[in-house]
Amino acid sequence: MTSISQYPDLILANGRIYTVDGADSWAEAVAIRGGRIVAVGDSAEIEALKGPDTEITDLGGRMAMPGFVDIHNHILMAGQSALYELQFPPSSTIDEICGHVRARAEKAEPGQWIIGNQWGADKMAELNSEASLARLDAAGLGHPVLLRDETMHNRWVNSEAMRLSGISDNQPDPPQGAFFRDPSTGRLTGILVESASGIAELAASNAFSPDMARAAVKRAVEIGNSLGVTAFQDAATALPILETLSDLDRAGELTAWAVASLPLIQPTFLFGTTGDALLAVRDRHRTTHVRPDFTKIFLDGVPGARTAAFHDAYLDDPAHPHGYRGDLLVDLPEMVRMVDKSERLGMGLKVHCAGDRAVTQMLDAVEAVRHFRGPTTVRHHIAHASYIRPEDIRRFAELGVVADLCPMIWYPTTFLEGHKAVMGEERATRFWPIAELQKSGALLAGGSDWPVIPVPDPWHGIEGMVTRQNPSGAFPGVSLWPEQAIDLATAIRIYTLNSATAMGIDSITGSIEPGKSADIIVLDRNVFEIAPDQIADTLITTTYFEGRVVHQG
Structure with missing residues (x-):
């Protein structure tokens, strides 16, 4: 326990407090002053520090731990999805999707866009027909309809949305994207892949105001707080998002640490200033809680749409040549320049790498920069680190890549299931070698990719890491590569201190230690005393951010 010279504002006492410090130690009480932790220890010694105005909260033996740190979300899109958009599960059939669309269209204002999430990646072939498009047209009742898939890289839109977006049958595919066509007729089906999605998103964005953006980001942070999230990294932060975050913080309304990832290249689904123009103004928007300390690029797409870049070929299909492996969006020399540029700015580079060939190229680029720049304290991120060649696993730790x-x-x-359809089952199920990465010494950080994941509850991710089974109960009894399961303590560290370290805020948050922000969550159960398949049922009863309650369950 650390001695203090002034009285604490708040003491949390009589708890089972998992600190996630270097020894994974447990405590009974925490003293907080001015939003910072000033002492950690047993209840008797911490309560002895109280002053006449100290508030004491009895945890009643409940477990507490550091707030979660989400290494990867899309905070504006998440808030938009929560506040303004139609929601349906990826397992939905075409009939169910169209039913949801019709119900929303019946209540919509004239001309209003119907925007929704998420159709399953395994449904792409079924949706890719004129007959399916006709069903979506009928369900839309004349409204433009834009529906995102569960990867958030692809869209299914109706004919009215294509008309408003300027998409026509005789239009060539855009660079780094595609308009899918009915294999029988050659006519558009409304399936828009990668950059083609951005054309429709741009048309739909015209109805979205700055006030709506502010409300969306604020709501997303509130949802995160309710799930115990007290810090996050927005994974693609164009200027409007950065402005919104900093404006909320200056108004005292941002209740989480926010690290921003500034795109070096304009993403197809994101609008607003990016690149050098954004880098030039980033520090104007730096605030107490907003840290624009990373850059971002997309190196490939997603497996289900055959846009992720792999060393081995996809299964044959009519739309691609034999041996097709997906395309890299940036070549190696340019990748090296981007890594070097980020380091010269003191910024980490977060790179979307869905396929193993993209992972290899990012590691090659970092290795090249190390040869001519020497060691660095900057941490680069490979998102999503899911398909990795065995020989590349050790390189994460060797190169200091997260x-x-x-x-x-x-x-x-x-x-x-969508991956199996395009890659085959054996390759598709070599997915997420988490245990091997952990054993190699790599720094593993946990994220949600919300709204790709509709409910960004870290306990779902943690249970999945421990069991390798779906915590929702879907696919009962089926495990994915069970040899890659890890223990609970490691999984919790991945979603707390490891993520804070990867984001460069581990001196501030991520563990319960003196000097750090009092970002603490209280649970309805001790997760170390329950069956692994019950972890995802854990609820947050209270979330503290800088020592003040921001969620009460």
């Missing part, structure tokens, strides 16, 4: 683990699908899902 494995940004998200979305939370290291167990059987419709995502995986």
